[in-house]
Amino acid sequence: MDLAIEDVDDLCVGAALLGAGGGGDPYIGGLIVKRELAAGRRIRIVDPDDLADDRLVIPTAMMGAPTVLLEKIPSGEEPIRALQAVEAQLGRTADATMPTEVGGINSTIPLFVAARLGIPVVDADGQGRAFPELQMETFAILGVAGTPMGIADEKGDVATLSIEDHHRMEWIARGITIRFGGTAYFANYPMSGAEVKRSSVKHTLTLATRIGGILRTARSGRRDPFEALTEFLATTHYSAARRVFSGKIVDVDRQTREGFTLGATTIDGGPDGRCTIDFQNENLVARADGEVLAIVPDIIAVLDAETALPITNETLRYGQRVAVLAIRVPEIMRSPAALKQFGPAAFGLAETYVPLAADGD
Amino acid sequence: MDLAIEDVDDLCVGAALLGAGGGGDPYIGGLIVKRELAAGRRIRIVDPDDLADDRLVIPTAMMGAPTVLLEKIPSGEEPIRALQAVEAQLGRTADATMPTEVGGINSTIPLFVAARLGIPVVDADGQGRAFPELQMETFAILGVAGTPMGIADEKGDVATLSIEDHHRMEWIARGITIRFGGTAYFANYPMSGAEVKRSSVKHTLTLATRIGGILRTARSGRRDPFEALTEFLATTHYSAARRVFSGKIVDVDRQTREGFTLGATTIDGGPDGRCTIDFQNENLVARADGEVLAIVPDIIAVLDAETALPITNETLRYGQRVAVLAIRVPEIMRSPAALKQFGPAAFGLAETYVPLAADGD
Numbered sequence: 001m002d003l004a005i006e007d008v009d010d011l012c013v014g015a016a017l018l019g020a021g022g023g024g025d026p027y028i029g030g031l032i033v034k035r036e037l038a039a040g041r042r043i044r045i046v047d048p049d050d051l052a053d054d055r056l057v058i059p060t061a062m063m064g065a066p067t068v069l070l071e072k073i074p075s076g077e078e079p080i081r082a083l084q085a086v087e088a089q090l091g092r093t094a095d096a097t098m099p100t101e102v103g104g105i106n107s108t109i110p111l112f113v114a115a116r117l118g119i120p121v122v123d124a125d126g127q128g129r130a131f132p133e134l135q136m137e138t139f140a141i142l143g144v145a146g147t148p149m150g151i152a153d154e155k156g157d158v159a160t161l162s163i164e165d166h167h168r169m170e171w172i173a174r175g176i177t178i179r180f181g182g183t184a185y186f187a188n189y190p191m192s193g194a195e196v197k198r199s200s201v202k203h204t205l206t207l208a209t210r211i212g213g214i215l216r217t218a219r220s221g222r223r224d225p226f227e228a229l230t231e232f233l234a235t236t237h238y239s240a241a242r243r244v245f246s247g248k249i250v251d252v253d254r255q256t257r258e259g260f261t262l263g264a265t266t267i268d269g270g271p272d273g274r275c276t277i278d279f280q281n282e283n284l285v286a287r288a289d290g291e292v293l294a295i296v297p298d299i300i301a302v303l304d305a306e307t308a309l310p311i312t313n314e315t316l317r318y319g320q321r322v323a324v325l326a327i328r329v330p331e332i333m334r335s336p337a338a339l340k341q342f343g344p345a346a347f348g349l350a351e352t353y354v355p356l357a358a359d360g361d
Numbered sequence: 362m363d364l365a366i367e368d369v370d371d372l373c374v375g376a377a378l379l380g381a382g383g384g385g386d387p388y389i390g391g392l393i394v395k396r397e398l399a400a401g402r403r404i405r406i407v408d409p410d411d412l413a414d415d416r417l418v419i420p421t422a423m424m425g426a427p428t429v430l431l432e433k434i435p436s437g438e439e440p441i442r443a444l445q446a447v448e449a450q451l452g453r454t455a456d457a458t459m460p461t462e463v464g465g466i467n468s469t470i471p472l473f474v475a476a477r478l479g480i481p482v483v484d485a486d487g488q489g490r491a492f493p494e495l496q497m498e499t500f501a502i503l504g505v506a507g508t509p510m511g512i513a514d515e516k517g518d519v520a521t522l523s524i525e526d527h528h529r530m531e532w533i534a535r536g537i538t539i540r541f542g543g544t545a546y547f548a549n550y551p552m553s554g555a556e557v558k559r560s561s562v563k564h565t566l567t568l569a570t571r572i573g574g575i576l577r578t579a580r581s582g583r584r585d586p587f588e589a590l591t592e593f594l595a596t597t598h599y600s601a602a603r604r605v606f607s608g609k610i611v612d613v614d615r616q617t618r619e620g621f622t623l624g625a626t627t628i629d630g631g632p633d634g635r636c637t638i639d640f641q642n643e644n645l646v647a648r649a650d651g652e653v654l655a656i657v658p659d660i661i662a663v664l665d666a667e668t669a670l671p672i673t674n675e676t677l678r679y680g681q682r683v684a685v686l687a688i689r690v691p692e693i694m695r696s697p698a699a700l701k702q703f704g705p706a707a708f709g710l711a712e713t714y715v716p717l718a719a720d721g722d
Binding site (some may be wrong): 085088089155156157158159160161162163164165168171172174175176178179180 | 446449450516517518519520521522523524525526529532533535536537539540541
């Protein structure tokens with residue numbers, strides 16, 4: 001299926017929502033992709049289940065602090081150079097690329113790469129949302145090697161890593177990203193079609209596009225966007241979603257440190273008290289009155305109270321009226337091995353993961 | 362010429378002296394090489410002037426804080442993996458290796474690599490002493506590309522860099538070295554035989570061996586080692602050497618920070634007052650009574666007052682009786698371009714470089 005230019009904004013909005021506050025601004029991501037399509041290039045999206053087992057898929061993405069990205073616009077060639085560094089190490093060219101996560105920017109980087117290289121994008125990813133670190137991938141959990149990994153900056157510099165341990169790959173790549181100036185583009189987890197089918201969170205590009213479409217339709221006045229969204233998500237592998245808090249943003253504590261955007265958002269809900277959301281690029285836990293409303297790996301998205309459009313953490317501002325939507329993640333992301341990689345303890349949180357209950361649960 | 366096991370200690374002592382307080386401990390370097398020779402492996406040293414123009418030479422070395430090296434012994438394969446990463450990028454195997462600097466450890470790493478791979482070592486290097494940073498190389502000054510560069514740690518991890526700017530290569534490689542745990546092994550500045558002849562400081566392995574031999578002979582009681590050393594150096598391209606201070610070490614301020622060993626040594630000279638030597642891995646400037654005794658790029662070596670054996674900065678201790686020997690570096694290291702790369706200003710020092718005057722000057 002070819003990506004239509006009319007679908008790009010929907011895809012970016014849905015991806016930003018699933019990005020849980022991180023994953024970069026959907027506006028920039030959308031611009032990048034629409035420019036390619038307007039120039040007559042094709043972007044073909046393929047179903048992971050249709051991939052031949054022996055195909056080589058090389059995922060591509062951006063890493064670093066989204067706050068920095070706003071001031072450090074890419075030249076465009078970075079993720080392609082990163083992918084080519086991996087190809088050179090493997091001595092083989094990629095048959096397709098794929099997102100590593102869902103997010104405003106990181107859902108679109110592979111689309112850009114695909115347009116430029118004339119290869120398809122697989123409709124799947126390794127996080128089913130956005131997470132801040134490279135080892136937090138279903139790919140890693142299900143036995144895919146993280147390297148060779150290519151990392152490129154906007155100056156034409158490229159680093160190639162060959163590191164066995166997934167955490168150490170993250171540690172070294174993060175160090176390089178910091179010294180590259182805070183953001184970098186990368187390609188890692190090169191894998192076979194068989195590995196994609198076994199280890200990915202499937203159909204997340206089409207899911208994001210559907211979410212964006214539902215919000216757009218609701219905006220045009222026919223229904224409550226939260227109701228429409230919740231109803232739709234219940235029919236997907238993201239089996240449950242619920243608005244867990246509403247109010248006005250009264251504080252955003254945000255720092256760029258260690259290569260991440262770190263901080264907390266406080267929302268005043270009037271009679272409902274206050275809700276605080278801790279984040280490391282992505283929202284990790286939402287608490288109100290000492291009670292956990294939602295926690296990783298479940299998705300915590302801060303949305304505009306009226307339109308349900310997602311607000312990424314680098315654009316949160318005092319006074320915005322918002323609603324907090326929590327979404328239960330698919331089964332593949334809730335196994336004991338998955339929780340070890342990106343459950344509460346992986347972020348230093350003491351609470352145990354309890355999957356979000358749906359309204360009807 | 363084959364390196365003889367009897368020459369190894371001389372080479373390491375001389376290299377530690379030319380290492381200007383840095384470059385790593387000569388004892389560890391000597392052990393590594395003697396083990397190879399005792400196992401029956403050959404180490405062939407070739408004169409740079411005898412190299413065919415089209416030969417591929419890949420220098421190998423260690424980087425990081427020498428203080429850390431004392432506690433983090435290499436597995437042995439690291440510099441070989443770094444060199445092989447460069448070979449893979451170039452699609453060609455090395456005809457020889459070479460030191461990047463002179464120093465207790467870094468003069469011996471290429472000898473080890475040569476023994477294991479059965480390739481010769483070129484009798485030359487890119488610093489004519491030791492310097493703390495990767496862009497501080499006559500190779501860089503005379504137009505040799507720094508990358509592809511391979512960096513390896515003791516866990517089997519390898520990073521390969523492709524970076525045009527020499528300072529940025531240093532910045533990124535230093536960041537990786539810090540995250541690798543403080544030390545790493547590398548191969549960079551791959552070059553042709555023609556480039557070696559044009560850009561290297563020549564015959565520094567044989568020079569180090571001669572220096573070690575002179576000190577050993579003097580120790581056996583026949584002459585004053587400082588006199589013997591000064592007399593010999595005057596006949597080499599290091600045209601002048603002089604004992605600029607003597608006394609007792611009364612303070613060593615030493616920190617491991619930003620991937621370097623940083624600090625200052627204070628020597629009490631009794632009636633001669635106090636001498637302070639600032640270092641960043643290597644000694645940068647020796648001052649007494651507000652006067653500069655010697656300054657980079659000239660070599661400042663702290664030697665045992667009796668034996669003239671060099672004391673590297675990580676082994677300096679309170680109470681040691683020492684003499685400070687200054688050595689004027691060869692012409693190739695004193696050009697305006699060279700001083701820009703490793704003269705006083707490159708280290709943030711305000712003083713102008715004045716080459717050391719010989720006693721007879």
